Amino acid sequence: MDVRRVADLDEFTAAYNAIGEYFGAVPSEERIQRFTRLLPLERMYGAWSNDAVVGGAGSFAFDLAVPGGNLPTAGVSVVGVLPTHRRQGVLRSLMRAQLHDTHERGEPLAALWASEESIYGRFGYGLASFCGEITLSREYTAFAQRFELQGTLRLIEPEAVRAGIPPVYERIRSQWPGMFSRDDAWWENRRIDDPEDRRDGAGPKRWVAYERDGSIEGYAVYRHKPGWDAGTTSAELRILEALGASPEALRDLWAYLLAIDWIATVKAYLLPPDHPLFLLLATPRRMRYRMGDGIWVRLVDVGAALTGRSYSGDGSIVFDVADEFCPWNEGRCKLERGRAERSKEDPELLLPVSSLGSALFGGVSFAALRRSGRVVELREGAIDRADALFRWDRHPWCPEIF
């Protein structure tokens, strides 16, 4: 088997079609062309067997917000192996080539959303965030405390979205580890574009901007899925994204969304477990929050990745990292005053690189990793010290599956 980057659009299409096999649809040439604006040819790999493409894997080039920083990241996606060639090591070869090149390109992180949680741990990815969906009945949308709306809301059309929303997203992203950068092509193709076949029975996207003191401070995008039942509404409001640059903006946006008339149920997805709604609502239990795994993170360059975030203190810690898949990461590494470097000092924590991926954003504590047998404390107190350093003021939040 031969694994390499695709050379042209035909090879790209063949590699993409490995995952396409599981999507139940054949993308048009036009859609593939547009997709290459987000994921260019040089970031897509194919696996060939007897001159036929049997697998593919690609990665977007993102900047990912990390605590107090921002790191170039391979946003791994469109991973698939034809059912005729499954469990013959095709994925393993693709992962190896992809991580090797990610390292060569100098991207210290790789991140992904996993179709199944069982796949990526073996390649050094750690579960770094949790998120969940809510299904809230319209009659349980009361807030726990009274408040005055601080800003105003305005429905906006794509032209105004293009002009006004990306800068707000970027402002919010700088506060929230887990959010990735979106360039113009991403905004156009993934957020603003609204083809019928992606609406899943609902209506078009509606965009609302939240303004305070003359500038946009938050926004939401949602769809109505109309419905009637016994003469009353059974309509759903599907919230695709609701983000605010301040606590007031986020609260006021949700107050707006939850008060929209002629809706029976509000649905939202990918909300972090510390989302303010839990404390804003009078009856948060009624959200029926169902949590699962969010993004998975892999340190491709342990030193650069650890150095790329800020810490909640000045202490130090010496890790002994196991990384069979990317051997350049193996060994001792000392984190001190925000910098991580190779070290000969006695290690204090022994862990696989996937555990560092879980801990990097502060979303999973070292104490939790220890309770699940994913880190060994070699010096007493090292877990507490590491947690004091890595702690951050919020759970990582990636509001979009890529």
Ligand SMILES: CC(C)(COP(=O)(O)OP(=O)(O)OC[C@H]1O[C@@H](n2cnc3c(N)ncnc32)[C@H](O)[C@@H]1OP(=O)(O)O)[C@@H](O)C(=O)NCCC(=O)NCCS
């Ligand atoms: C998931 C998928 C890419 C795996 O490809 P593959 O070529 O069969 O994987 P490999 O043969 O290289 O397997 C490598 C290892 O992963 C394991 N593995 C692969 N897929 C797995 C799965 N779905 N669940 C659990 N383990 C899995 C293999 O058992 C093997 O384990 P080992 O390290 O103990 O030997 C393929 O099954 C597929 O295309 N699935 C449908 C689409 C999909 O889910 N894509 C991922 C999108 S995020």
